[in-house]
Amino acid sequence: MIRVFQDEDHCRYLLEAMAWPKGRICAACGYRGSIALMGRQNRRRARSGLYQCSNGVCRSQFTVTTRTPLHATKLPLRVWLSGLWLMLQSDKGISSIRLAEALGVSQPTAWRMGHALRLMVGREQALDGVAKIDGLYVGSKPWREMNYSPPGRGRKGEPKTLKTPALVAVQRPPDLSVGASAGETRAAVIEDLSESEADRVLTEAVDPKAHLMSDEWKEFVSLGGAFSAHDTVHHKARKYARGPVHINSAEGFNDRVRRTVSGAFHHISPHLADLYFNEIGFHWSQRVVTGQAPRRTRKGRQVTK
């Protein structure tokens, strides 16, 4: 696959086909008509891949990377496409050091490339259907400082942990037949565990027509009224499922985040965590429903697993 990316023009055609499946769109005004500036009057006046908008008031020149995370890149497109390929074909992501080795660029370059690519795989549409929400903490214990006192164990006015909280929304697969898509996720870092922060993330991530499922956390409970339906499970009372009501796949996504961080990245900065959530969510959405495989136990009993 990497060999396919060797030719620079071929890479550009691939990228253009991905970015503009229905024809070129001007990056400045969104106008659909444009002309190629390359090879005009049989003389190469401009670099290949440069287009000009045909909108009379706009007339701006653009390429496939204009106003994207790849804007004004000095790296060849083959490096970008190979990087994207390596990132997407690894199940739990790829660290910048491994990416640098594979692409022949420096580690800081690979690190920045990773973030641009994560920005590109992000999705914005709000989740509909059944959306399960849960909290998550990212980051590790900060280094102890001189006047350090452990985070208050219930001491008034002090947070219980110094880690950064995040909010996760996971869509239940709309179609449970084998081979269907396994649903999408949205996740974002929040400043604190307040209702306003939870509200900010949820309005963006989840459609008001969705059926919300959460645990008993009181901010979720009070926000649930904004959605068409809201069910909770009481985790403190060790009740994890009530028929179809559970948030187990949200917990599953949280665990995938933890495994990805400990397995591939080792550390993620809380202020960049949203980008990592993009990537992990993309990997998550690429799974398919495999259904339940029937299996016979040693005693001959039929179980599904």
Ligand SMILES: [Zn+2]
């Ligand atoms: Zn334009």
